[in-house]
Structure formats: structure tokens, C-alpha cells
Amino acid sequence: MNKIPILELQNVDTYYGSIQALYDIDIVIYDGELACLLGGNASGKSTILKTILGVCNIRKGMVKLNGERIDGKPTKYIISKGVAIVPENRRIFPRLSVLENMEMGAYLRTDRTEVKRDIERMLGLFPRLKERLHQPGITLSGGEQQMLAMARALLSNPKILLMDEPSMGLAPILVDQQFDLIHKVNQQGTTVFVVEQNATMALSIADRGYVLQTGSIVLADTAQALLNNEMMQKAYLGGEN
Amino acid sequence: MDVYLQQLPQQLVNGLTIGGVYALIAIGYTMVYGILFMLNFAHGEVYMIGGFAGWWVLNLLSRNNVPIMNAAIVISLMLIIAMAVTGLLGMMIERFAYRPLRKAPRLNLLLSALGVSIFLQNLVLNYQGAEIRFFHVSSLIPESIRVFHIGNVVLSFTRILVILVTFLLMALLTVMVKKTKVGKAMRATAQDTEAATFMGIDVDRIIVLVFLVGSALGGAAGTLVGLLFTQVDYYVGFQAGLKGFTAAVLGGIGNIFGAMMGGIILGLVEALATTFFPSAYKDVVAFVILILVLIFRPWGLMGEKIPEKV
Numbered sequence: 317m318n319k320i321p322i323l324e325l326q327n328v329d330t331y332y333g334s335i336q337a338l339y340d341i342d343i344v345i346y347d348g349e350l351a352c353l354l355g356g357n358a359s360g361k362s363t364i365l366k367t368i369l370g371v372c373n374i375r376k377g378m379v380k381l382n383g384e385r386i387d388g389k390p391t392k393y394i395i396s397k398g399v400a401i402v403p404e405n406r407r408i409f410p411r412l413s414v415l416e417n418m419e420m421g422a423y424l425r426t427d428r429t430e431v432k433r434d435i436e437r438m439l440g441l442f443p444r445l446k447e448r449l450h451q452p453g454i455t456l457s458g459g460e461q462q463m464l465a466m467a468r469a470l471l472s473n474p475k476i477l478l479m480d481e482p483s484m485g486l487a488p489i490l491v492d493q494q495f496d497l498i499h500k501v502n503q504q505g506t507t508v509f510v511v512e513q514n515a516t517m518a519l520s521i522a523d524r525g526y527v528l529q530t531g532s533i534v535l536a537d538t539a540q541a542l543l544n545n546e547m548m549q550k551a552y553l554g555g556e557n
Numbered sequence: 558m559d560v561y562l563q564q565l566p567q568q569l570v571n572g573l574t575i576g577g578v579y580a581l582i583a584i585g586y587t588m589v590y591g592i593l594f595m596l597n598f599a600h601g602e603v604y605m606i607g608g609f610a611g612w613w614v615l616n617l618l619s620r621n622n623v624p625i626m627n628a629a630i631v632i633s634l635m636l637i638i639a640m641a642v643t644g645l646l647g648m649m650i651e652r653f654a655y656r657p658l659r660k661a662p663r664l665n666l667l668l669s670a671l672g673v674s675i676f677l678q679n680l681v682l683n684y685q686g687a688e689i690r691f692f693h694v695s696s697l698i699p700e701s702i703r704v705f706h707i708g709n710v711v712l713s714f715t716r717i718l719v720i721l722v723t724f725l726l727m728a729l730l731t732v733m734v735k736k737t738k739v740g741k742a743m744r745a746t747a748q749d750t751e752a753a754t755f756m757g758i759d760v761d762r763i764i765v766l767v768f769l770v771g772s773a774l775g776g777a778a779g780t781l782v783g784l785l786f787t788q789v790d791y792y793v794g795f796q797a798g799l800k801g802f803t804a805a806v807l808g809g810i811g812n813i814f815g816a817m818m819g820g821i822i823l824g825l826v827e828a829l830a831t832t833f834f835p836s837a838y839k840d841v842v843a844f845v846i847l848i849l850v851l852i853f854r855p856w857g858l859m860g861e862k863i864p865e866k867v
């Protein structure tokens with residue numbers, strides 16, 4: 317695979333007010349790959365995704381998408397350039413219907429007939445959503461909400477899909493399905509950057525991984541190497557692999 | 558009892574008329590609250606300025622209190638200009654008084670709203686004086702259609718007009734919010750602002766739109782009440798604001814359809830109360846309702862106890 321960087325964070329520092337959350341972050345994600353970011357609670361994983369999306373402003377360094385600097389740009393612009401997110405806790409719009417939630421995913425698209433077709437395609441992929449098309453989002457189960465969040469994100473036709481802890485709150489069988497799906501989406505050509513605490517699961521599908529500790533990247537390697545890494549075994553993989 | 562029953566249809570019509578007006582005002586409160594979680598105390602003043610704008614158009618198009626044009630054109634222009642003026646005013650209030658405070662504590666926003674309210678009231682007082690301005694409606698509407706009698710119900714032309722316009726505006730708003738892309742984005746933003754940004758929705762623009770629409774509906778209400786009760790002065794926004802706010806709370810603040818229901822219910826209850834109590838008590842009704850709702854059902858009739866933010 318010829319490695320073309322699609323998303324780059326270079327020496328990024330991000331603050332919440334006066335509190336620093338990210339320290340000198342360097343991340344490169346290549347076109348077509350499936351990369352993951354591992355880290356414990358409050359290590360700054362979500363902050364990295366919000367930094368990419370321009371929701372958190374950086375104080376040092378730069379963020380690039382396809383070579384273009386996007387730090388400081390409005391979120392709307394960044395989304396329009398092909399970034400989508402499945403947020404932590406899914407963040408389904410509770411009183412919009414399933415269909416309306418999906419339409420919001422395609423908010424910036426103007427090709428209405430294509431959007432219709434893509435929604436149909438998503439409903440083929442997630443038949444359970446089709447049965448619940450006109451129900452409010454809040455009435456869906458956790459697993460169904462995860463499907464909806466995924467469908468909603470994919471409906472923007474992203475070049476790169478960010479996922480914040482997709483396994484959170486899901487039963488083990490659903491976690492497996494979720495990761496199969498992420499793998500499939502990646503194989504169909506979408507670059508994926510998945511944030512996880514479930515390191516075993518994430519590394520089983522990822523090409524490469526980064527490990528974050530209290531706002532700093534402490535490890536960066538191929539998934540295989542990380543699986544065999546001693547420190548990883550102790551700290552994140554529970555020695556079970 | 559017979560007397561009351563005889564009066565009932567008339568009171569229902571009266572209640573529906575004023576209820577529609579309350580609903581229009583309540584929508585502005587509830588839409589702003591739904592997204593910014595603030596009570597826009599300046600909204601009553603926006604309504605008042607809507608009343609003045611309508612009065613001004615009517616005067617401009619009249620010679621010696623007699624309109625120089627067809628009533629339908631005059632009334633349409635009154636409403637359109639009142640809505641344009643107040644819509645623009647609402648956008649300016651948001652831009653200059655609220656947006657700079659978006660990240661400040663909620664209390665600062667509330668104080669800013671009170672400041673805007675006092676400012677607008679005094680602005681109008683300064684330019685228009687404290688005297689009551691009259692809408693010369695009797696010369697506007699031809700004698701033959703001024704009043705209709707149906708059974709023992711007296712229906713004035715303006716009453717019919719107010720009912721038609723309020724319900725038309727509510728229907729248009731419903732279609733916008735339910736069916737259009739921007740309306741759905743509005744609801745999405747109210748339900749989860751950050752998730753809405755993740756979809757590429759420009760939240761600032763949605764907020765501007767909310768102020769535009771909410772204020773224009775409030776302005777229309779001001780002109781409609783001017784036509785109905787034929788007067789306006791710089792202080793009418795206070796009472797109207799309280800009624801609209803009560804209606805919004807009654808329906809469940811943040812819920813647009815709740816605001817519509819709340820307004821109509823408040824209007825009907827007020828009208829029915831005047832059949833049983835001296836009409837001086839009419840305005841007390843709103844406060845009693847407000848207090849009861851706040852004590853027993855603070856989330857209102859249609860409001861759900863689902864948290865807005867996850």
C-alpha cells in the first residue's frame with residue numbers, strides 16, 4: 317500500500333481553559349487504513365477527536381487533512397471536507413425519528429436523490445432501523461442506537477470516520493458485531509480512526525495503534541507489535557492474549 | 558347556570574382568539590429557551606414594537622384616519638412589516654446582547670435580557686411618548702363585514718382575522734419545523750447542540766434563525782392584538798410577555814407544540830374564568846396557572862422529563 321497521509325496532528329497542545337489536556341501530540345493516519353487510539357479514562361482520547369473536528373482549539377502545533385491545515389477552521393468546514401464521527405455515547409438526537417437522525421448525518425450533502433438511495437442502503441445494512449424508521453431515537457436500545465449513530469455518520473459519505481469508544485455499554489456479542497462492521501466499512505475504502513479502551517478488540521481489527529496516557533502519546537506501532545508489547549500486555553491487554 | 562351556558566360559545570371564541578395570540582408569543586420564548594436555556598425577557602418588548610410597527614404602517618397608509626387602500630392590502634402590509642421589523646430586531650438582540658455572552662454564566666445572559674427589555678421600552682417611550690396610540694380599525698374595515706352574528710355569538714371581523722392568521726402562522730411553523738431540513742436541524746440543535754455541530758450544522762446560524770422566527774411571530778402577535786383591541790402603548794409588552802411566558806411554561810418550556818397548546822389553553826381558561834368571576838380577576842388566572850404548573854408539573858403539559866443533554 318502506498319502510504320498517503322490523510323490526517324495529521326503535529327505537535328498539538330490542547331487546553332480546556334487554563335488546563336492542558338493534550339501534550340505535543342503526533343499522529344498520522346494514512347489513507348485507507350484502520351488506526352486505533354488506546355488509552356484509559358480521562359487520558360484525552362475524546363479531546364483528540366474534538367481537536368480534529370475543531371470543537372477544541374489547539375494552542376500549539378497543527379492539524380492537517382489531506383495536506384490542508386484545518387486547525388482553527390469551523391467544524392462545519394471540516395465535516396464538509398469528509399470527516400465524520402460516531403461520538404462517545406452515540407449522541408442520537410432523542411426526539412428526532414430514526415429517519416430524521418439519518419437525514420441529519422447527510423446535512424451538508426446537496427445530492428438529494430443520492431442521499432435517499434444511501435439511506436435505503438443503510439436500512440438494508442441495518443434492518444432493525446428500518447422497522448423503527450419513524451420511532452424517536454431515544455426509544456432505541458443501546459445496540460440499535462449504535463447502529464443508528466454508525467448509519468448517521470456514514471451518510472455524510474466520509475473519507476475518514478472517527479469512532480469514539482464504539483464498544484461502550486454494549487453486550488459482548490454486540491461488541492463483536494460492531495467491530496466486524498467497522499472492519500467491513502474500512503475494507504470498503506473508508507479510512508477509520510477508532511478510539512477504544514477495549515484494546516484487545518481494537519487491535520484485533522486495526523492496522524496500527526497509538527497509546528495515550530494523560531494527554532501524551534506513549535506508544536505508536538503496528539497492531540501486531542502492540543499486541544506483543546510487554547507494557548501493553550500488562551497495562552491494557554490484561555495478559556490474556 | 559343557563560346564563561353561563563348561553564355565554565359559553567362566545568367565551569370559547571374569545572378564548573381561542575386571545576389564546577392564539579398567547580401561543581404566538583409563547584413560541585418565541587420556548588424556541589429560544591429550547592436552544593440557549595435562557596428566558597428572553599426582551600421578547601415582550603419585541604411584541605410591543607411589533608404592535609407599534611403595525612400601527613405605524615396603518616397610519617402611513619391613512620389620511621385623516623381613513624385608509625387610502627383596500628383593507629386586505631393594508632392589513633397584509635401591517636403584518637408583513639411588523640414581522641420584518643421584529644424579526645430583524647430579534648436578530649440584532651441576539652447578535653449584540655446575547656452572543657457575546659454565550660459562554661458566560663446563565664445569570665449574565667438573564668441580566669442582559671432584562672437590560673435589553675428596559676432599553677427597548679425606554680427607546681419607544683422616548684420616541685413615541687407614554688400616550689396610548691389607537692388603531693383606527695373602524696374606518697379600515699367596511700361596515701358590511703365588521704361584525705357577524707352567529708346564533709348568540711358576536712364575531713367581529715378582526716376576531717376572525719386574528720384566529721385565521723394565528724392558526725395559519727402556527728401551521729406554517731409546524732410544517733417548517735417538522736418537514737424542512739432547516740427545521741429538523743433546529744430541533745436537532747435544541748436536543749443536542751454538540752452532536753448537531755458534529756453533523757456540520759452551523760449552530761450560530763440556527764440560533765439566528767430561531768431569533769428571527771420567534772421574534773417575527775411575536776411581532777405579528779403585537780399587530781394582531783393592536784387590530785383586535787385597537788390600541789398600543791410602550792408598556793403593553795410587560796403583560797403580554799408574562800402571558801406568553803406562562804403559556805410556554807404551561808406547555809412545557811422548550812417544546813414548540815407545547816407552547817401552542819399552552820397559549821390556547823391559557824386563553825380559553827382566562828375567557829371561561831370571566832364567565833364565573835369578575836373580569837378584573839382575568840389576569841390573576843395566568844399567575845395562578847403559572848404557580849400551579851411550577852409547583853406540580855414544572856416540565857409542563859407536553860414537556861418530557863427526558864434530559865436535554867446526555
Ligand SMILES: Nc1ncnc2c1ncn2[C@@H]1O[C@H](COP(=O)(O)OP(=O)(O)OP(=O)(O)O)[C@@H](O)[C@H]1O
Nearest residue numbers: 332337355356357358359360361362363364404513
Ligand atoms: N469540556 C471540558 N472542560 C474541561 N475539562 C475537560 C473537558 N472535557 C474533558 N476535560 C478533561 O480533559 C481530560 C481528557 O478528557 P477526555 O474526555 O478527552 O478523556 P477520554 O480519554 O475521552 O476519557 P473517557 O475514556 O472517560 O471518555 C480529562 O481530565 C477531562 O476531565
Ligand SMILES: [Mg+2]
Nearest residue numbers: 361362363404
Ligand atoms: Mg472519551
